[in-house]
Amino acid sequence: MRILIVEDDRLLGEGILAGIRQAGFAADWVQDGAAALAAAQSEPFSAVVLDLGLPRLSGLDVLRELRAKRNAIPVLILTARDTSKDVIAGLDAGGDDYMIKPFDLGELAARLRALIRRSAGGAAPLLQHGELTLDPAARSVRWQGHAVELAPREFALLHELLLGAGRVLTRAQLEAKLYPWGEEVESNALEVHIHHLRKKLAPELIRTVRGVGYMVPRDE
Ligand code: CA
Numbered sequence: 296m297r298i299l300i301v302e303d304d305r306l307l308g309e310g311i312l313a314g315i316r317q318a319g320f321a322a323d324w325v326q327d328g329a330a331a332l333a334a335a336q337s338e339p340f341s342a343v344v345l346d347l348g349l350p351r352l353s354g355l356d357v358l359r360e361l362r363a364k365r366n367a368i369p370v371l372i373l374t375a376r377d378t379s380k381d382v383i384a385g386l387d388a389g390g391d392d393y394m395i396k397p398f399d400l401g402e403l404a405a406r407l408r409a410l411i412r413r414s415a416g417g418a419a420p421l422l423q424h425g426e427l428t429l430d431p432a433a434r435s436v437r438w439q440g441h442a443v444e445l446a447p448r449e450f451a452l453l454h455e456l457l458l459g460a461g462r463v464l465t466r467a468q469l470e471a472k473l474y475p476w477g478e479e480v481e482s483n484a485l486e487v488h489i490h491h492l493r494k495k496l497a498p499e500l501i502r503t504v505r506g507v508g509y510m511v512p513r514d515e
Contacts, residue, residue: 296411296431296454297321297472299340301331301357302373303349311344311373311400318404319434319447323475328352332360335368339471341411342369344403347376347385355388362389369410373398408432415458422457424514427496429457438496445495448473452488456501461513463504 298320302308308324315322323338325331329351335343347354358370371392372385382393392406408431412418422429428437434450436443445453455472456464466485474480481487489501489509502510 296341296407296451297323297339297475298407299331299334299338299343300324301326301328301343301349301354302346303327304346307396311403314400315344315404315407318400318407319431319451320404320407321451321473321475326350328354328357331357335361335366336364339468340368341472342371342407342414344371344373344407345390347372347374347381355384358385358388358390367414369407369414371403371406371410373403405432411458417458422454424457424460424500424511427457427500429454436496443495446488446491448484449488449491449495452485453492453496456509456511460511463508463510465508469508 298315300308300311300315300322302311302324303326308326312322312324323334325334328349331343331345332352345354345357354372354374361368361370369391370389371394372390373394373396374381375396377395385393391410394403394406412420420432422431426439431454436445436450436453451473452469455469469485470480493501500511502512504510
């Protein structure tokens with residue numbers, strides 16, 4: 296789960312970035328509307344946290360532009376503008392959720408989880424796949440009824456594969472969803488995580504699609 300944070304206030308941006316990462320998301324932070332639009336169109340973010348008052352391009356303009364280009368990424372507006380009129384304008388411009396500053400980071404993370412599961416076509420808070428259960432909020436995994444310890448990146452990778460069950464996810468897609476900008480990624484990092492997941496869970500859970508990527512088959 297990689298989140299794009301759009302916030303021009305430096306202290307607040309740093310705070311949100313740290314909080315979102317602590318909640319288990321990968322996250323990138325940009326400080327103006329034009330950069331937000333470019334980022335949202337070039338990287339496979341799972342959701343956007345969008346301030347409204349921004350330099351270069353306002354938050355509402357970013358939102359309208361994304362929707363005009365048929366970009367369906369979930370957008371949570373996070374702003375100090377607190378009148379009903381503002382909320383209505385934000386949601387009607389294409390926003391999916393609206394939070395007013397000051398806000399609680401735990402609540403922001405929970406709202407993001409809700410937006411992400413909805414956008415993947417789900418409603419249940421737990422992801423079930425055969426004998427596997429993944430709890431995005433508790434960041435825990437159970438396999439055949441037993442808790443399994445996963446490293447944070449292994450958990451994030453499994454989460455992406457389960458959300459995309461039945462579809463082949465390319466290496467590039469998975470890497471882009473797992474790693475924020477500026478992070479060094481070893482060329483075989485993904486293979487290593489897949490190897491660990493197969494060992495800790497079941498070898499047959501994750502299929503390799505040669506030359507393309509990986510998939511978890513749809514749960515029948
Ligand atoms: Ca602002």
